[in-house]
Amino acid sequence: MKFTFKPSPNYRDKQSTQSIMIELMIGLLVVFAFGAFYYYSEFGVNYAIRAVLLLLTANVAAFLTEAVWYACCKKNVMKEISASFPAITATILTLMVSINTSYYALAVSTVIAILFGKLVFGGFGQNIFNPAAVGRAVLMTSFAGLVVADFATGxxxxxxxxxxxxxxxxxxxxxxxxxxxxxxxxxxxxxxPGAIGETxxxxxxxxxxxxxxxxxxxxxxxxxxxxxxxxxxxxxxxxxxxxxxxxxxxxxxxxxxxxxxxxxxxxxxxxxxxxxxxxxxxxxxxxxxxxxxxxxxxxxxxxxxxxxxxxxxxxxxxxxxxxxxxxxxxxxxxxxxxxxxxxxxxxxxxxxEPKEVNAEVGNGGSADGKDVPALSLGNPVSLGEDFARFDAQVESNENGVVTVKVKGYGLIDPEGHAGESGIDYGRNAFEITIDTSVNKIQSIKNTAFGDTPGFGDKATSQEYLDTFNDLDTTSLDQEIDTVTGATWTSKSVIAAVQAAITAVNN
Structure with missing residues (x-):
């Protein structure tokens, strides 16, 4: 006589693997929705759209990878994918990346996460490493510099x-x-700003x-x-x-x-x-x-x-x-x-050993006393864009010399006495000279640095500030280059320029 039996556990559970994964996916999407909402409310609809496109990119890469794998293994593709849940890995990986991650880097990392983090071990339930963690490690180590320069960084x-x-x-x-x-x-x-789902x-x-x-x-x-x-x-x-x-x-x-x-x-x-x-x-x-x-x-x-x-x-x-x-x-x-x-x-x-960090930088120097990394210009943005999020404030305006303070990513005052040295920590300050007779910018100097060394100092280097010389101040309908790897700070510089032009033109 032949007996048919199933291994333990053999009690009836209200939850199936499918229902558990569905609820987990809902939880992940709630976290994603918050991240997308933040970027929409703070930076505009383009950022929210980019977050959605990153999520779609990862999911498409995950599903295609599994489809090709199971097709090559001569298995029922739809049946195998429905029991493998590639969307979970793709969504977790997307939530761990920043908004300026390139689609290419995310897609490749997702393919590696699915293929080498799960499928080569036998598929769902047999992998020894968390697949999303594998993908994030690949992204961190192999694509660290591959970002989109016209989205917020810092x-x-x-x-x-x-x-x-x-x-x-x-x-x-x-x-x-x-x-x-x-x-x-x-x-x-x-x-x-930070990883889409981790903040x-x-x-x-x-x-x-x-x-x-x-x-x-x-x-x-x-x-x-x-x-x-x-x-x-x-x-x-x-x-x-x-x-x-x-x-x-x-x-x-x-x-x-x-x-x-x-x-x-x-x-x-x-x-x-x-x-x-x-x-x-x-x-x-x-x-x-x-x-x-x-x-x-x-x-x-x-x-x-x-x-x-x-x-x-x-x-x-x-x-x-x-x-x-x-x-x-x-x-x-x-x-x-x-x-x-x-x-x-x-x-x-x-x-x-706490590192001494000097928040004061003049004439484009480096906040940690080291040389500023080589300048690399990224995608241009419009001078007429709404830069209200950088909270640029005109401190003085005398004979075309305008001093402006603008929001930045600040540092800790190494002495613990914020304001005693006259620096508004967390803000950048600029002295912008405008020749009103010809309506052009003559020069820009960075008089205080409130950003993080290695992240923002490239955008306050004199090399970059000199690119604004001879800019026409009669119109905001112009394109200005940002700095690769320091997009936030370079946009804060542009916000300061915009405030100075507005002040001079009353």
Missing amino acids: ATPTGAYASAGWISTSQAAFDTFAANFGGMSNLFVGMY SALVIILVGIYLSIRKVIDWRVPVTFVVTMFVLTFMVGAMHGQGLYYPIFHLISGGALFGAVFMMTDPVTNPTSAPGRIIFAMGCAILTVVIRIKANLPEGVLFSILIMNMLTPAIERLTDGKQIAMVKKNLLSMAIVLIVGFVSVGLCALAI
Whole structure:
């Protein structure tokens, strides 16, 4: 007699893989919608359209890759794709990139993520690495310089803070830094440029709570990651006289919460047991902090996930067995991981050396005293464009010499005394001389630099400012070049020029 049976578990579950993935996709689209809304409200409809096109690019690349693969394997393409969920990987990858990522770079990275992150291992459910993390690593390492110059760029909060050594000299200095992104409250809400889906801690937390209640994700993973990272960064901050703002900043900036909710919870690439998942999340938190404060990277979440993906089989063997009988062993394993984490992070924290950053730059010098990178002009923009977002303010206008202050990506005052040296940190200042007899710009000088070295200083170099000489001031209907890699700052320069021309022409 032949018996037909299915392996365990054989109880009926209300949730199917299909329904879980649908709810996960809805959560991802909510996060995407917030990002698209921000770019629409802050920069205009073209930015929102670009966000949508990036999402479509990644999804088309993902579906085509799987279609070709299954066709070559002589399988039912539609049936296999419906059970493989390529849209999840494509959407997560899109949410991890900035708005100025090129379509080509995103498409190639998506193909590699699907092909080498999932399909070569046997497809959905058999991959050892998180496919979206694989794609983001490829994008970061192989296409870092391939961006579209006419879309907003600038230092992310983690990138800017990392450039200052991850430590501020006082809370006043930190507050000055955070003010460039709208303060800690705005960092929590997420109304600032960054990766499309990683900026809003509020939205990610709300979506994470919903997905946890619906049992789409295991709440233990993000909660363990957040608690562990908070404790470790609190220790680092305490060692250097930082306040509670320090661990909170680490959690709400960068990809910490996004990675915790949408990537570490991947049931395929993390352990299956509850103790195993807790150890996995602890490891991710420890590696994230170590990479952030010690490695030459402002982030850390991405590579911590990939490293822990490799350790998942070892964690599975460590926690394998009857869980009730293994409570003491599992608790001991968690304690050992935490001790190793505290020691490792503590040793790294001892080596932190805050970098002295001079926010004052004249005549196009570099804010860190180094040579300004070679100038590379990007796509032109119209001088008549609405640059209200840069908040250009005319300070004085005497005999055609106009001084203007304009919004920029600011730095921490290294001395912790914002304003004492007469510099408005977080703002750029320019002295623009206009010859009213011939209605042309004679010269522009950068008298104060409030941006991040390596991001904005190219656009305040004298080489770039000299490109405005002889510009006709009788008309705003002209095109001006931006600077590749410093689009935000070069547009702030143009905003200052626009304000000066308007002031002279009354």
